[in-house]
Amino acid sequence: MNVSTPQVKLTAKDYASDQEVRWCPGCGDYAILKAMQKTLADLQAKRENTVFVSGIGCSSRFPYYMSSYGFHTIHGRAPAIATGVKLANPELDVWIATGDGDGMSIGGNHMLHVLRRNVNVQILLFNNEIYGLTKGQYSPTSRPGTRSPSTPGGSLDSPVNPCTFALGSGGRFVARTTDKLMKHMPVIFERALAHQGASFVEILQNCIIYNDAVFENLTEKDQAPDTTIMVEHGKPLVFGSDGDKGIRIKPGTLVPEVVTVGQDGVTEADLLVHNEKDATLAHMLTTFAPPAFPLALGVLYCDPTESFEERIHGHGRVADVPDVNLADRAAIKADMDKIFLRPGTWEVK
Amino acid sequence: MNVSTPQVKLTAKDYASDQEVRWCPGCGDYAILKAMQKTLADLQAKRENTVFVSGIGCSSRFPYYMSSYGFHTIHGRAPAIATGVKLANPELDVWIATGDGDGMSIGGNHMLHVLRRNVNVQILLFNNEIYGLTKGQYSPTSRPGTRSPSTPGGSLDSPVNPCTFALGSGGRFVARTTDKLMKHMPVIFERALAHQGASFVEILQNCIIYNDAVFENLTEKDQAPDTTIMVEHGKPLVFGSDGDKGIRIKPGTLVPEVVTVGQDGVTEADLLVHNEKDATLAHMLTTFAPPAFPLALGVLYCDPTESFEERIHGHGRVADVPDVNLADRAAIKADMDKIFLRPGTWEVK
Amino acid sequence: MTAHARAHPHPPVPITPEVDFVRIRFAGDSGDGIQLTGTRFAETSAQFGNDFATFPDYPAEIRAPAGTTYGVSAYSINIGKTEILTSGDQPDVLVALNPAALKINLPDLRRGGTVLVDSDSFTAKNLAKAGYETSPLEDDTLAQFTTIAIGISSMTKASVAHLGIGAKDALRCKNMWTLGLVLWMFGRGRQSVIKWLNAKFKDKPEIAKANIAALQAGNAFGETAEMATELRRFSIPPAPVESGVYRTATGADTLAWGLYAGSRLAGLKLVLGSYPITPASTLLHILSRMGDLGVTTFQAEDEIAAVCSAIGASYAGALGLTTSSGPGIALKTEAIGLAISAELPLVIVNVQRGGPSTGLPTKTEQADLLQAVFGRNGDAPVVVIAASSANDCFDCGIEAVRLATQFMTPVILLTDGYIANAAEPWRIPDMSEDRYAPFPVKFRTDPEGYHPFLRDPETLARSWAVPGTPGLEHRIGGLEKDYHSGNVSYDRDNHQRMTNARVGKILGIANHIPEQTVDFGEDEGPLAILGWGSTYGAIRIAVRRSITGDLPVSHVHLRHIWPLPRNLERVLSRFERIIVPELNTGQLTTLLRSQYPKIRLEPMNKVNGQPFHVSEIEAAIIKALEG
Amino acid sequence: MTAHARAHPHPPVPITPEVDFVRIRFAGDSGDGIQLTGTRFAETSAQFGNDFATFPDYPAEIRAPAGTTYGVSAYSINIGKTEILTSGDQPDVLVALNPAALKINLPDLRRGGTVLVDSDSFTAKNLAKAGYETSPLEDDTLAQFTTIAIGISSMTKASVAHLGIGAKDALRCKNMWTLGLVLWMFGRGRQSVIKWLNAKFKDKPEIAKANIAALQAGNAFGETAEMATELRRFSIPPAPVESGVYRTATGADTLAWGLYAGSRLAGLKLVLGSYPITPASTLLHILSRMGDLGVTTFQAEDEIAAVCSAIGASYAGALGLTTSSGPGIALKTEAIGLAISAELPLVIVNVQRGGPSTGLPTKTEQADLLQAVFGRNGDAPVVVIAASSANDCFDCGIEAVRLATQFMTPVILLTDGYIANAAEPWRIPDMSEDRYAPFPVKFRTDPEGYHPFLRDPETLARSWAVPGTPGLEHRIGGLEKDYHSGNVSYDRDNHQRMTNARVGKILGIANHIPEQTVDFGEDEGPLAILGWGSTYGAIRIAVRRSITGDLPVSHVHLRHIWPLPRNLERVLSRFERIIVPELNTGQLTTLLRSQYPKIRLEPMNKVNGQPFHVSEIEAAIIKALEG
Ligand SMILES: Cc1ncc(C[n+]2csc(CCOP(=O)(O)OP(=O)(O)O)c2C)c(N)n1
Ligand SMILES: Cc1ncc(C[n+]2csc(CCOP(=O)(O)OP(=O)(O)O)c2C)c(N)n1
Ligand code: SF4
Ligand code: SF4
Ligand SMILES: [Mg+2]
Ligand SMILES: [Mg+2]
Secondary structure (H helix, E strand, C coil): CCECCCCCCCCHHHHECCCCCCCCCCCCHHHHHHHHHHHHHHHCECHHHEEEEECCCCHHHHHHHECCEEEECCCCCHHHHHHHHHHHCCCCEEEEEEEHHHHHHHCHHHHHHHHHHCCCCEEEEEECCCCCCCCCCCCCCCCCCCCECCECCCCCCCCCCHHHHHHHCCCCEEEEEECCCCCHHHHHHHHHHHCCCCEEEEEECCCCCCCCCCCHHHHCCCCHHHHEEEECCCCECEECCCCCEEEEECCCCCCEEEEECCCCCCCHHHCCECCCCCHHHHHHHHHCCCCCCCEEEEEEEECCCCCHHHHHHHCCCCCCCCCCCCCCHHHHHHHHHHHHCCCCCEEEC | CCECCCCCCCCHHHHECCCCCCCCCCCCHHHHHHHHHHHHHHHCECHHHEEEEECCCCHHHHHHHECCEEEECCCCCHHHHHHHHHHHCCCCEEEEEEEHHHHHHHCHHHHHHHHHHCCCCEEEEEECCCCCCCCCCCCCCCCCCCCECCECCCCCCCCCCHHHHHHHCCCCEEEEEECCCCCHHHHHHHHHHHCCCCEEEEEECCCCCCCCCCCHHHHCCCCHHHHEEECCCCCECEECCCCCEEEEECCCCCCEEEEECCCCCCCHHHCCECCCCCHHHHHHHHHCCCCCCCEEEEEEEECCCCCHHHHHHHCCCCCCCCCCCCCCHHHHHHHHHHHHCCCCCEEEC | CCCCCCCCCCCCCCCCECCCEEEEEEEEEHHHCHHHHHHHHHHHHHHHCCEEEEEEECCCCCCCCCCCHHHEEEEEEEEECCCCCCCCCCCCEEEECCHHHHHHHHHHCCCCCEEEEEHHHCCHHHHHHHCCCCCCCCCCCCCCCEEEEECHHHHHHHHHHHHCCCHHHHHCCHHHHHHHHHHHHCCCCCHHHHHHHHHHCCCCHHHHHHHHHHHHHHHHHHHHCCCHHHHCCCCCCCCCCCCEEEEEEEHHHHHHHHHHHHHHHHCCCEEEEECCCCCCHHHHHHHHCCHHHCCEEEECCCHHHHHHHHHHHHHCCCEEEEEECHHHHHHHHHHHHHHHHHCCCEEEEEEECECCCCEECCCCCCCCHHHHHHCCCCCCCCEEEECCCHHHHHHHHHHHHHHHHHHCCEEEEEEEHHHHHCEEEEECCCCCCHHHCCCCCCCCCCCCCCCCCCECCCCCCECCCCCCCCCCCCEEECECECCCCCCECCCHHHHHHHHHHHHHHHHHHHHHCCCCCCCECCCCEEEEEEEEHHHHHHHHHHHHHHHHCCCCEEEEEECEEECCCCCHHHHHHCEEEEEEEECCCCHHHHHHHHHCCCCCCEEEECCCCCCCCHHHHHHHHHHHHHC | CCCCCCCCCCCCCCCCECCCEEEEEEEEEHHHCHHHHHHHHHHHHHHHCCEEEEEEECCCCCCCCCCCHHHEEEEEEEEECCCCCCCCCCCCEEEECCHHHHHHHHHHCCCCCEEEEEHHHCCHHHHHHHCCCCCCCCCCCCCCCEEEEECHHHHHHHHHHHHCCCHHHHHCCHHHHHHHHHHHHCCCCCHHHHHHHHHHCCCCHHHHHHHHHHHHHHHHHHHHCCCHHHHCCCCCCCCCCCCEEEEEEEHHHHHHHHHHHHHHHHCCCEEEEECCCCCCHHHHHHHHCCHHHCCEEEECCCHHHHHHHHHHHHHCCCEEEEEECHHHHHHHHHHHHHHHHHCCCEEEEEEECECCCCEECCCCCCCCHHHHHHCCCCCCCCEEEECCCHHHHHHHHHHHHHHHHHHCCEEEEEEEHHHHHCEEEEECCCCCCHHHCCCCCCCCCCCCCCCCCCECCCCCCECCCCCCCCCCCCEEECECECCCCCCECCCHHHHHHHHHHHHHHHHHHHHHCCCCCEEECCCCEEEEEEEEHHHHHHHHHHHHHHHHCCCCEEEEEECEEECCCCCHHHHHHCEEEEEEEECCCCHHHHHHHHHCCCCCCEEEECCCCCCCCHHHHHHHHHHHHHC
16 A cells, blocks of 8 residues: 655645546536545555556546546456556556446456456446446446336346455455445545455446436435445444344344344344454345345455465565666676576587 | 157267267266266257357367257357347257356356346356366466466466356356266256256366366265265255265354264254255355365255346347248338338428 | 439539528537437428438537536538538538537638627636637627627526526526527428427426427517528528438438348348447447337447357347447457358448547547458458448448348448438338348258358358258357368368358459449549548539539449459549548558559548548549649 | 578578488377477487477367377478478478378378388277278378388387386387487487486486387387388488577577567566467466566456556556467457557567467468458557567567567567477577667656657657656546647547557658568569568578579568568569468458559468468469569
């Protein structure tokens, strides 16, 4: 993590580039941008060591608006390009900004593999359940029945759940937040950056133009307490506007149920306690959705292991490059001769 | 399912094509081929309505050896091509033959989406944990440390677990078997074919040339009973050479443990009972692996829902094609005029 | 407009602006409803009987912040009493609903043209956003133009005040107020717009009412305001068009319909596998609404899956279609190779846009021609055709299906962002005409002597046997196949033979496509303008105007890019000089030189995201004939 | 062999078989260890001082069932006292370890040549598998050849019997017995083979012993058997080679080393992103073993991720490299466009194979040339170079890195399956020579006046500032960029200017590459043979032989395919006729015609998965000069 205490303290504004932000007025992307700028200011992150890599989509414009290094690449490929960046320079903090189309449709395979390999990057999936940039076609996260220009009669396919997918792909850090949670986002972003290895963060993001209000029931102040649950490591799974609802496992089964503390003899001790390292619990949490269950927000899973870069460099598999930028002729000759003069040569006089 | 009782009963041999089988002697693919031919003979499947679609790899040669229709396509794309086949003709039985490289490396994205969409196809993943055809490079399912031409020092990345991935991708039928289980394979294949929607079958397959014996501990008669567990719907999770080991959930948690029935007061009633429709259990089962747990074989998950084709056609979204192969001029003119003469025309006299 | 749309082969050519034709451009913020206003004006002109052409030009951002120059949306329309094929080089009238729209579009306006602005929008804030230091309404920026500054916003608000709708909704009617005024300027009725508004807002009658009130008010303003005579200056009588039933259509419309018609004429189910991408998505959208006619559309997870699903559909006996633009076509490359090797019919539409890479997604370009012809591994020939206008798209759609099914081959059909978005009046074809005779596919059903790579001796097409046919079970794939049995073959001579067969089959199609004709002008002479694709309109008008001015020039336009028409070299050899205008750095020139080294070609290239101006081509003609 | 490998520019050319050179082909079942036998024989010949060239030809199947014709593996080697550049058209000696190997390879054998067979393998079952109705050892199949039938299997078993190893292991030594005999036939020692066997089986000493025993026994058989004099007929003295240290190397070896050398000369870390594919995988394998030298290799999930990881690496300041073959290159197309638009250095190696589609993975072809030059959406120019031999690969690797880094551009480097697999003796270059002077990259570090698309006025390369550099934070991408600020720009004139800059930058490289020379023969005359890539050896030998026979012919060979050398048209214009042999249907001809319409080219094409024979080119020369 490229964090330091510099001479001059940087403010959130210092992490904004000079480019005018070109999202639709009211787009949820603005809030995410702001939360990110705040996060980096909180951490006093080094701009020169921070890189945002994105694919194509409204969300993928993100790098243009950050004053760090940025690469707006091609549709779906940000994880692969980011992996290359880390192979060349593991010291950089690399963030991937991607959309539900970019990351879950065309880019699903790279997403699987960057997670499985545990490359030390932070992946922000802006999930607005729609293709914004191309004017509103449904996406692989759109709910069944979504009417869109390419599904005028309503979409037919079951959506993919990004967090479930991330877990199924071997992700070791899986979190979820929304564009309305201005205090929660920075916390999650910090955790993601701190995690060594691939961190996957799904952000529910409102597309005001093509999919307005799909998350309304999850983000509006009056409904959110009953439709969402904020999980925290070591704390019981409690939610509800009165703070009295909770999740427990039906005794003797693996089946979760919503209970009310104080009713039918249920006490807080009966509730499931969140354990970030429990993959089974995490899997269950990712699948929670209203009306039956509250949508789970927060760090659903975090079970660190060696990152890909640590494995490559830590095991001495790849030597440090000799003389980068120097091209010392003698060193080059010596190294090349190491290759050439392996057994099997002969001399002609 | 294209199954019938024809005049002449077809034998397994009748499902073999006239092409010489070209796998290495001793390759596990032979057994799978045999099991498939037996399955189709058991079902008296109609050859003309059966299609095998494959990508590229040793395993992807499979279609050449079946006397049905077959399409040996390009690397990783079999699920996408199979989807097109089903869109054109939902009546066909379409099997996908793919390898761990073909299906989990280059083809991971199509795998995700064919599962999520629940296209009514059967996917056979020949998992030999290696790239056979290209001479032995490691694959995304290879165990860490696998020495191969592209990882002479041993591979570094964590493998993907195909069954966990299939579940995470929304698969509704997930099963596992091995090339050594000549009786089990046909049972699983039949179940896969019977399932409406995408069925995912992982077959552990021995590559005698490049990855010989990686599954030895799971398939050898003397070890298999203790390293694997054969799950069956409604039956308790029991295994072990003495049939006395079982799986239970540590009371009050989501954590599984191996127990011995009759020891420490454990009775069969304490054991988990397999429930094919329980996604949490299925997730847990897919992750079981020796030494801590036995590898789970059988139908790990089966929770049918409408298939993609049923949704497309059942909802009347797409009309039947008028006059295919007839091209009746009057009907064509009438249909085209339906398009042309929608409001907004004017006449010039 | 191609000959087909109007039975009259060569209606008069437009010569004098404001007599023969008028070009008007609506411009404003992307939120101002500009595209809609333009479309309505086009529709009204069509119904009046003018010929016309349009050019929508919208920003890459979905909705850029209001008032910025990169958020400006524009819609150009050229209406005439003559043949109109382009949206016109320089507008005669510019409607600018805010300072940014003026800033961006003024440089294009013809000197002496008319500017109509919403003076209410020229606030300090908007001026600053547009980069004006002083108001152009107050300095000499507009000195060379006739400027009409009207408080359109306030007038609109006033006109709907009695309906009691919110301020925001009221202001949204600004475009209809403007349209009302413009319709009056051109002496056109409002009925069709009113009808359209009522239909569009049938669930929100108050919004319909407000829009209609604004439209009427704008119109009334024209009738009564003092500057009336100054304003009402455009009187373009109807064009002499052939009788028939007409509708307006964009290239995306006509192409979708043509492809569907083709599938019906072939007797096949149409299966589209596609992935959204600008400017090709509209095809997906249009075909998605045709499920009731038996069209299956499939939004795949990416372009590779899109083309693969189309290949799978063709394999199973449907007509597989896939649509995309440059970057997406690039991704389909490998799979197209499979369709070539498996010799399956497949139609691939490339709606070209500005490149390379993501490039300029909303701008037009013709720079994917060499990719279409040469861009695959191995000797992997395909058929390539290019549509020259929205009208031509219908026929090209049918032609693509015909060639794909009769020769068992992928066909790449090139159009571009200009054609896809531009609307033209279109005479509805009569499908019972002979030119639309069916060409039904005959699937192989006879097992006798069958093998999958059995070829028709005439076309070299292999036989097509689809899964479900008893007795014809077979296996195909992307490995080389035996010429005689269709089984996998690594034999040396066989590979040579199959390569020759694949190349020969495609080249042989030259015998099954029309010979090249001269579109306009003499068959020989000192100068020809040779074009392909969407440059058609600009070239044709320029050539026809030049001929009217007694300049000896001809127009040759290619539809078949590969194989080339078998007489093309002969046709070209009759001209002393040949200029090849292209919206790329010279791709057709490169292709033709490689085939006809003896023909001298002079490339004329432009790559700025805009179509050619008639005047640019006219200037080139004059220069060539002078020089 | 290029001039570089041997300082002697033109050693004698081989004319007479069995005097100047001998061609031997080992053939047998894929399980017989044929490739290994061939390699050992090559190595021994090398150490003896012969010049040589090899051609491994193995089946597509990993291990086809034993005894089948499609399971036959072969290894051809041509050794000489002269310049040897090809594996030879027709073997003089064929070693066939089973009937299938005889069946497949006999048609190639020179009439009067020698056949050495393992008579033990001519069982009824094996004969049937090979499709022989009667034994060729007993009918007149071999009438025109000298046949030596020896019970190699039984002799081998006997030779190792005393070691008590299993029957299967014993029989596996068959190839060494054979090699022992062949070494005796050529009068070569066994020391180097023995040394190699001991090293290879150092963990299995009993296997090493058995193999050595078999080798010795085969050799002893030659010494003592009756047919001795008949057998020992090949005496090829050493070739007059330049002094130096040599090793044998395949094109995959030298290319990997050249690319690494290039990265070192540029002062950059080398990062390879690749996905296995035949015949390119060997490059991945070789570079994977160079981690100790700082090479990072990454086996990506697919080709798209492979090229993207290389682009990411270049973006971050390493040298991004990606390697593949045709189908994989097709998948990389879109991403290469991004590298072009972002103007990042990137080296893309295409080891060509038979196409289209999956085609013939293990056979060689040159059919991806037009894809390399033209196969992308938009006007998207790249540099294309092609290596002509295993030796040339080293220099081409360096040249690719030089051009990529100095011009901030992707470079496509074409080789093929033949070059990649063929082994040649290779004089180890002295990296302290001036031709290997470093060309270190200078990253931008000065924030003053910086923007990412600032260009070097001389090369037009943009400045390269890498993440981690304080003060130079910037954003790039695949959208069009402003010429002056590098920010996203939708401006019309800017797109024109940037397109021109991209095209101009690549064309301008013609001023920074060597001028075209004539490889051999006069600078003008009635006939030139113009080649590119792996046809080098066959053309050179054919031309040199023809010149020895006083035929006026010259050899011109292209390394730089795009941009073309600036004097190429001039060089070619000095010849009356130009024949262009290619292993495709005429791609270089197509390219050159499009550039130099005045130059008349005569294509000579072959697409059967095999390299050209010297005799084919000789015949073409004779025909051309007669006609
Ligand atoms: C290869 C390719 N295919 C398709 C596109 C068109 N395209 C651009 S963004 C996009 C999807 C955007 O959706 P998402 O990733 O959800 O981003 P959002 O705009 O919703 O933030 C598509 C299909 C493209 N640019 N490149
Ligand atoms: C586009 C493309 N990339 C790479 C290859 C080379 N290739 C063929 S099969 C294969 C992997 C095979 O592994 P797997 O799918 O596990 O099949 P197996 O041979 O082990 O059965 C690869 C990399 C190819 N044919 N096409
Ligand atoms: S289209 Fe939607 S996602 Fe895109 S910028 Fe607009 S509101 Fe945001
Ligand atoms: S290489 Fe392995 S997987 Fe392939 S055919 Fe041989 S044994 Fe089977
Ligand atoms: Mg989205
Ligand atoms: Mg495998």
